[in-house]
Amino acid sequence: MTRVLQTLGLTTCPTDPSSLTRASEASGASGGIVCQMSMDDRATLEVAKVQARLGLAEGGIPIGAALVADDGAVLGAGHNRRVQLGSPIRHGETDALEAAGRLPARVYRASTMVTTLSPCDMCTGAILLYEIPRVVIGEHRTFLGGEAYLRSRGVEVVVLDDAECIWLMRDFIAANPALWNEDIGE
Amino acid sequence: MTRVLQTLGLTTCPTDPSSLTRASEASGASGGIVCQMSMDDRATLEVAKVQARLGLAEGGIPIGAALVADDGAVLGAGHNRRVQLGSPIRHGETDALEAAGRLPARVYRASTMVTTLSPCDMCTGAILLYEIPRVVIGEHRTFLGGEAYLRSRGVEVVVLDDAECIWLMRDFIAANPALWNEDIGE
Numbered sequence: 001m002t003r004v005l006q007t008l009g010l011t012t013c014p015t016d017p018s019s020l021t022r023a024s025e026a027s028g029a030s031g032g033i034v035c036q037m038s039m040d041d042r043a044t045l046e047v048a049k050v051q052a053r054l055g056l057a058e059g060g061i062p063i064g065a066a067l068v069a070d071d072g073a074v075l076g077a078g079h080n081r082r083v084q085l086g087s088p089i090r091h092g093e094t095d096a097l098e099a100a101g102r103l104p105a106r107v108y109r110a111s112t113m114v115t116t117l118s119p120c121d122m123c124t125g126a127i128l129l130y131e132i133p134r135v136v137i138g139e140h141r142t143f144l145g146g147e148a149y150l151r152s153r154g155v156e157v158v159v160l161d162d163a164e165c166i167w168l169m170r171d172f173i174a175a176n177p178a179l180w181n182e183d184i185g186e
Numbered sequence: 187m188t189r190v191l192q193t194l195g196l197t198t199c200p201t202d203p204s205s206l207t208r209a210s211e212a213s214g215a216s217g218g219i220v221c222q223m224s225m226d227d228r229a230t231l232e233v234a235k236v237q238a239r240l241g242l243a244e245g246g247i248p249i250g251a252a253l254v255a256d257d258g259a260v261l262g263a264g265h266n267r268r269v270q271l272g273s274p275i276r277h278g279e280t281d282a283l284e285a286a287g288r289l290p291a292r293v294y295r296a297s298t299m300v301t302t303l304s305p306c307d308m309c310t311g312a313i314l315l316y317e318i319p320r321v322v323i324g325e326h327r328t329f330l331g332g333e334a335y336l337r338s339r340g341v342e343v344v345v346l347d348d349a350e351c352i353w354l355m356r357d358f359i360a361a362n363p364a365l366w367n368e369d370i371g372e
Contacts, residue, residue, distance in 0.1 A: 086288055088288055102368065129371045185317050186291055
């Protein structure tokens with residue numbers, strides 16, 4: 001998997017936080033790939049994972065997200081609500097933004113969007129609209145969204161390759177392929 | 187204005203439908219700029235404008251949008267509801283998508299998004315997520331959104347340069363600069 005991602009110009013962070021390295025340092029790469037995973041990223045991913053599990057328990061698509069301030073405060077957390085609200089716009093990230101409510105630009109610009117799954121085009125755009133400078137992603141094996149575009153616009157993207165995020169989506173997609181395709185416009 | 191837009195590689199359609207030309211034919215351009223304005227575009231823009239006026243009457247930001255099927259049926263119409271709902275994700279286009287509800291991919295792919303204002307990054311992304319092939323824009327003088335990115339992803343973009351859409355936004359921005367900046371993440 002690592003080789004595949006490197007071919008794509010992407011880098012994942014190790015799943016085990018104890019083996020933390022900065023991928024850009026480890027690889028000696030001079031390019032724009034930055035992977036500054038920290039224990040905090042694992043902790044904030046947990047907030048998004050709680051949301052994903054909640055969505056699954058509600059009969060929905062198990063994707064969760066949280067907008068987190070630079071001091072670690074959770075500004076808003078949410079999950080995909082396509083099924084629950086009949087909504088085509090409440091993805092994990094947009095639901096987290098909605099939960100956070102109206103915020104000044106400076107707050108978004110000092111925040112991180114943490115999401116269990118690589119963000120789709122809409123959620124990529126929402127991150128860009130509010131100039132959120134950093135995105136932490138649980139996994140991008142089951143769906144690869146707008147990560148390259150985010151990086152091209154200067155956003156730091158960290159992929160944690162989290163085992164639970166992967167199986168949550170793999171199991172869900174296997175059991176609900178039509179619903180999943182609807183959610184990604186396929 | 188036309189000269190400025192041509193410098194940017196953009197083309198506006200004439201405001202008066204009676205002077206309709208296909209800009210790509212008129213200019214002899216071999217590039218990807220396509221401007222197939224029709225009387226129908228003016229009519230569907232009116233649906234979006236009604237929404238913008240409604241938003242203004244509610245004390246909100248006067249931007250409206252509609253998702254329109256290829257037979258002209260309005261699938262959903264909406265307007266910016268930042269003020270009304272305290273929402274950072276209900277822009278005109280996303281509110282129209284929410285109003286349309288859950289739709290099969292084939293419906294989006296045979297539809298047009300009509301909006302009074304050039305779509306921001308989030309709404310650009312929503313259009314791309316659902317592979318909506320055509321976007322009709324009332325104006326892009328007060329705000330230029332993701333039009334170039336839409337075109338780069340194969341979306342047809344038509345700009346009508348509508349006088350009412352322009353003054354609705356000019357008046358609103360002049361009277362509410364902070365609110366407007368909040369809406370575009372500034």
